[in-house]
Amino acid sequence: MSDGYDLFKKQIKQLSGINLDSYKENQMKRRLDSLLVRNKLRDYHEYISLIKGDRTKLEEFISFMTINVSEFWRNTEQWEILDKSILPGLIKGEGIKVWSAACATGDEPYSLVMLLSKYLPLSKIRVLATDIDKQILQKAKEGIYPAKSLKGLPQEFKVSFFTETSPGMFSISDEVKRCVTFREHNLLTDPYPIGCDLILCRNVLIYFTNEAKEGIYFNFNKALNKGGILFLGNTEQILYPQEYNFTLISSFFYKKQ
Ligand SMILES: C[S@@+](CC[C@H](N)C(=O)[O-])C[C@H]1O[C@@H](n2cnc3c(N)ncnc32)[C@H](O)[C@@H]1O
Known part of the structure; x- marks a missing residue:
């Protein structure tokens, strides 16, 4: 029945x-x-x-x-690869176009801004951050986090960009907030941005059917510039990346051919 x-x-x-x-x-x-x-x-x-x-x-x-769970520097090892092996090849003089898709509470796009600040002045950093969930985007814009969300974040960033505004709660600085544009976006139905150098889409594809994921891989490929990178979550490998015009360059990092 x-x-x-x-x-x-x-x-x-x-x-x-x-x-x-x-x-x-x-x-x-x-x-x-x-x-x-x-x-x-x-x-x-x-x-x-x-x-x-x-x-x-x-x-x-x-x-x-x-399912909005997130944290700063989620899966630390991947962020280290992004820092040491991926970003140096991606950042050219004029900056870099970055999209954090399914950004939840904002931990991911804000982590990106802090990492990029090692390479570029904050005034040159712009990160697009999207999610389907309006309520969570509001929270992300507020930028207030419990200590447990920051546990993986390198100390230097915590010191430079956070203030403990009430016991155990940390506010991210306005200068970091200003670098992120939050927008509502459904990965399954809305048009994708174009001309991206780096797209992060982590810990959301696991909820989708294979058919839905295939469409999303193609759309991400179109959204990237040639040589651009797609960074996925720790359980979200693309089985046959070449079918979507990607090459695996390091676990969870795919380059547009
Ligand atoms: C587990 S969080 C991932 C947050 C962050 N990317 C990370 O890895 O920590 C999953 C997010 O995917 C969003 N989401 C679910 N379905 C979506 C869709 N169709 N389009 C865009 N975002 C979606 C949810 O609202 C949620 O915020």
Whole structure:
């Protein structure tokens, strides 16, 4: 018997534009079931009725389903490779066009700005940071983080760019904030920027079906300049990168051919 998930997906698409067909079904259902318990509801039908009548419940649904966890310098080893092996070849005199796709709370684009500040003056650094989740982008713009988000960040950056504004909470400096433009963007449906030298898309592709991922790889390839780099998360290798016009140059770093 149908559990109503197909109808639920259809209605979510109408209400929010989000196509749950592109997300792995088992993962989505697991999260959805915990939302039903949290809201004391019996089934997807009751949940959709709740969301339909209450915009904040719809936004809560999007936030919960989209999994916003992040941290500065997530997977430290990869950031070291970015610093030592990738950036020196990418940065030319006039700067570099960077996109942090699915940026969540902003830890990733702000990490990038701090790292780039080793190579360029802050006045020359611009990072585009996008996410599907409006609420999380608001949080990212505020730029206030608990100590645990900063645990992997090199001390020099913590000292230079953060202030402890209340016990255990750290605000990122305005000069770093000014380098990032936050924008709402759905990787599955919205047009991609062009002319990028570096794209980070980490810890979101794991939620998508293979078909959805293939489309995204092609779109990233188009968004990059020749020789540009795509930096993926630690569990998100592209199996046959050449099929998407990429070459693997180091684990999780792909160069546009
Ligand atoms: C786990 S976070 C990743 C944050 C950061 N990139 C990192 O690696 O720490 C996943 C993010 O993907 C976003 N997301 C999910 N589906 C998306 C979509 N279709 N388009 C854009 N962002 C999406 C979520 O809102 C969430 O903020």
